[in-house]
Amino acid sequence: MPNHTSRRSLLAAASVAVTAAAVSPRASAATAPSRPAPDAGPAEVTPAVEFRAWTTAADWGAGAAQGTAVEDLPGGSGDGPQGLRIETAAGTVDLTDPHTGATASWEWASWTSPAQPLAVPAAQAVVSWNAHTPAGTWLAVELRGSYTDGTSTPWYVMGHWAAGDQDIRRTSVDAQQDGRSSIRTDTFAIDTPASGLRLAGCELRLTLYRTPGTALTPTVRRLGLLASDLPERTEVPPAAPGLPAARELPVPRYSQEIHRSQYPQYDSGGEAWCSPTSSQMVIAYWGQAPTPADLAWVSPDYADPQVCQAARGTYDYQYQGCGNWPFNAAYAATYPGLQAVVTRLRSLTDAEQLIQAGIPVITSVSFRSGELDGAGYDTAGHLMVLVGFTAQGDVIANDPASPSDDAVRRVYQRRQFENVWLRTKWTNAAGTVADGSGGICYLYFPTDPDPTQTQALASCGVR
Known part of the structure; x- marks a missing residue:
């Protein structure tokens, strides 16, 4: 969970x-x-x-x-x-x-x-x-x-x-x-x-x-x-699909679950590492990775050691976790050629423009079991990478809450994903009204974006 x-x-x-x-x-x-x-x-x-x-x-x-x-x-x-x-x-x-x-x-x-x-x-x-x-x-x-x-x-x-x-x-x-x-x-x-x-x-x-x-x-x-x-709302108005065709970015897939119980000093992997795992997927998409010297501290028995490095590099010692939003963006921007921001998007239309320009979107979602078909879990807060859209407009996500790297790719119904990401209020499994993320996301993009990327970022208010 x-x-x-x-x-x-x-x-x-x-x-x-x-x-x-x-x-x-x-x-x-x-x-x-x-x-x-x-x-x-x-x-x-x-x-x-x-x-x-x-x-x-x-x-x-x-x-x-x-x-x-x-x-x-x-x-x-x-x-x-x-x-x-x-x-x-x-x-x-x-x-x-x-x-x-x-x-x-x-x-x-x-x-x-x-x-x-x-x-x-x-x-x-x-x-x-x-x-x-x-x-x-x-x-x-x-x-x-x-x-x-x-x-x-x-x-x-x-x-x-x-x-x-x-x-x-x-x-x-x-x-x-x-x-x-x-x-x-x-x-x-x-x-x-x-x-x-x-x-x-x-x-x-x-x-x-x-x-x-x-x-x-x-x-x-x-x-x-x-x-x-943001208006307090449990339902958001739907945004009609806007891409002319299906588009999926080749973002590498990493599972947080294969790191369960690793490095208790950085919150023990598994469900606690959704944010750094998502960050590392997008960092790798842009062609960046930790050096062998960076990874020398990681056990050679662990797969995807770069995810362990991301957890260490984003860990907030007061929060006692890796989910601090600005710390994840700051970590991504330590890699050559990358810059990063924390912002909010207003709709999936914004996300479509970014995907069309080749920019993945790291999203923060929360939902009860059954609100996002195919997820198979419930969560009070979880990060995953929006990497594309199907021809029908459904969301293609790299969801790190998966049992293996191969299982990370998911297709989620557009309307369901839109709501669990953009709403500001929801009722959790205990029946308590809780806060939603209201469209919070991390955007990682080149320090010298091309004109299409610059235009897509500007359309979302980012320069």
């Missing part, structure tokens, strides 16, 4: 030693005007989804830098994608890793985005990033929101992240709340959407860390903000 998101619905009671204040040396204010309470409306209401990205010199230059600078990325040019790095340390701070108990000194520099008004005030927000963090470096990502009543949230930590695990333990931060909003692992959420309160705008902050006295630096090449306000 795949279930990677069950912990996402609750905030853990325990807090960690490194707080937002300790990691964040500076802050500034932002406010926004109030608005009336939104009407959730019928199922036909179009979800409000907004995605913003920072990738260019102009994007980074619009923010407030404290010790950071912009540099051309390898193979780039002055008008192409550029990265943010440490130029001069703005200070030094001693921090204790809550998961190891080790205290270390770090030089830091920071960058803060301008206050970003949202086109449609939001009830949820997810931040994603793509970065290079050589040994001896790491980064923190934070969000501060302005409410529609003119007040502001505190600075919320959206993640402490490094590609490796030798310097810090990659982690989300629990117990962040102000009585009106909270951070649920990787997601900012208004606690009571029915109150009408919303996020009217926000600003993001990156704090980059390195070993003191070195010239090391993290380099952030993409920062993304997904803001959304």
